[in-house]
Amino acid sequence: MLQKTRGIALSYIRYRETSxxxxxxxxxxxxxxYIVNGVRSAKSKxxxxxxxxxxxLLDMVVYYKNDRDLHRLSEVKTLxxxxxxxxxxxxxxxALFVTEMLNKVLxxxxxxxxxxxxxxxxxxxxEEARSNYENFHLIFLLKLSFFLGFGPEGAREFEDQLRENSYPFLPDAAVEEALNTMLRKPFGTPISLTRTARNELANALVAYYQIHIDTxxxxxxxxxxxxxLG
Incomplete structure (x- = not known):
């Protein structure tokens, strides 16, 4: 049955010679x-x-049957x-980091x-940001965690869960303030973090996800x- 839907591409693997x-x-x-035929062919347009x-970001017309794991595309174009x-x-x-995390948790x-x-x-x-996107991946993972059911209410809860699972995360007051800002404010909010603090927070967020999602x-x-970023 043909259905229209929008989509976000996450990854692909090679299939046979040209698909x-x-x-x-x-x-x-x-x-x-989705199987996408012929896209690796020299004749692919x-x-x-x-x-x-x-x-x-994709705009698609797909063949959908709810009892199948693998589907086919009728039409696809960039949204x-x-x-x-x-x-x-x-x-x-x-984007590569965010996509890898989405592949693991969705x-x-x-x-x-x-x-x-x-x-x-x-x-x-x-895509559209011209500044203040260096912390995008941190804010994204924090906000995504609420959709997945384990978002922390604040920096202290985030820290406590890491410590309870033996992850050594000891942020200073500036990082705690940054965390709370990320949790409460939208993308693009200016947030001051050193390169070291940004990398440590990325490590801590991955560990936080590992605690809650075993895959x-x-x-x-x-x-x-x-x-x-360093």
Whole structure:
């Protein structure tokens, strides 16, 4: 049955000689996997494989059956063409990290329009921001944790949960203030953090997710993120 939905590309793997299997978080159906034929062929038109790069926003017509794990696309196009996110090193590195975390924590379940709207608005902010986005990944993970059911009410609760699970996170007053600001204010709010504090907080947030979601495991993009932002 043909259905229209918007989606956010998360990742893809090669499938046979010229195709891919793409993972997309959709507004209507949640996390879905799609076979996309012919995109790795030399004859493929318009570089369609670029549509499935991390966090690309998609407008899709899909064949959907709720008893299948693998679906097919009828039509796909860019919902909002990117001008900066794939091309600026800092933004693309943040996007890689965010996408890896989303791949680890999003589940194959019914769509959540509220969660999709949060993800869409977050990606659009990162794409369009010209300043004050160096802490985007930290704010994003903090806000996402509420949608996943384990958001902390404040910096102290965040610290307590880490300590209870033997993670040595001892922030100073400035980092505590930054954490509380991130929890309560929107993307783009100016927040002063040293490079060291930013990297330590990224490590702590990954550990926080590992406490609550046992599938997180190692985050391979984290060292790259630390190097680029450090």
């Amino acid at each position: 891919i299997i793409a993972r997309v978080y959709t507004e209507e159906f949640g996390l879905q996997s 318009n570089n369609r494989i670029a549509l499935f790069q991390p966090l690309t 909002h063409p990117f001008q900066s996110l794939p091309f600026e090193v800092t933004k693309s590195t943040i 589940k194959e379940e019914a769509g959540s329009p509220v969660l999709f709207r949060f993800l869409l608005d977050s990606v659009l902010f990162l 997180v495991g190692e985050v391979k993009s984290l060292p790259v993120l630390r190097e680029v």
